[in-house]
Amino acid sequence: MSSILLVDDHAVVRNGLKQMLIEHLGSVVLGEANDAIEAMQQVRKQDWGLVVLDIRLPGRSGVDVLKQIKSEKPHLPVLILSSYPESQYAVRLIQAGAAGYISKDSEETEIIKAVKTAAAGGRYINEIVGGLLANTMSRSFSNADDLSLYESLSDREYQIFLELASGKRAKDIAEKLQVSAKTVATHRSRLMQKMGFSTNAELILYANKSGLLL
Structure with missing residues (x-):
């Protein structure tokens, strides 16, 4: 080394x-x-x-x-x-x-x-x-429909998903990731559609149940 x-x-x-x-x-x-x-x-x-x-x-x-x-x-x-x-x-x-x-x-x-x-x-x-x-592989082999909702997200969508789930505002997320607020809003819209959520409250509840938050 x-x-x-x-x-x-x-x-x-x-x-x-x-x-x-x-x-x-x-x-x-x-x-x-x-x-x-x-x-x-x-x-x-x-x-x-x-x-x-x-x-x-x-x-x-x-x-x-x-x-x-x-x-x-x-x-x-x-x-x-x-x-x-x-x-x-x-x-x-x-x-x-x-x-x-x-x-x-x-x-x-x-x-x-x-x-x-x-x-x-x-x-x-x-x-x-x-x-x-092992859990991820098991789900992928058994049935694609069993994959966790967040696994369908792109890397940027996943980052924004975690930030939203932790309660951050779009403006704060944009500043942290150094992107525009419009970009955050676009990714939020896409990830909410992919995951079947309509509110941040649903997203936060899902993240908590999935063990994704500290």
Whole structure:
């Protein structure tokens, strides 16, 4: 393992990760990026052995960054390290090519294990994520109609769905995702139609019952 790029918008998180990785891995080249633009600049500038990526970034999200990395450098492993619970993003991002998904609340030993596994070319799937993947596969094999409603959403629709489900206003979502309020309204209309909802209250109730909220 020669080099790792850490992508997180909080310097304190990056510093903590650097200290942890140096302590456990010894000699390793570490790079940093605090948003999507810096991340892609670093990815294009150097051949990294691994990218450790947060989902919540200013501007374009880590979801977008993952897809762009896999498009430009498909063999570069990307490990997702996020504060979002596994139930919200793990399956979707692993299906998009992530080498693993691990919570920032995980024990230090598990984070190091995930880093080593991903850097070696493997996929790190813990018990929680494994269960989610198994449930998804089981539903897809049994009957397409049994798939969860949110699984039909595009990545952007899914992001907006989660933001709406957490009670955020369209204006706040637009500012967070750096898109127009009209774009948010368009995606909201599409996702509500796909999911068969007419009000935000129905959407929030569904998200709670599905275990998608913290």
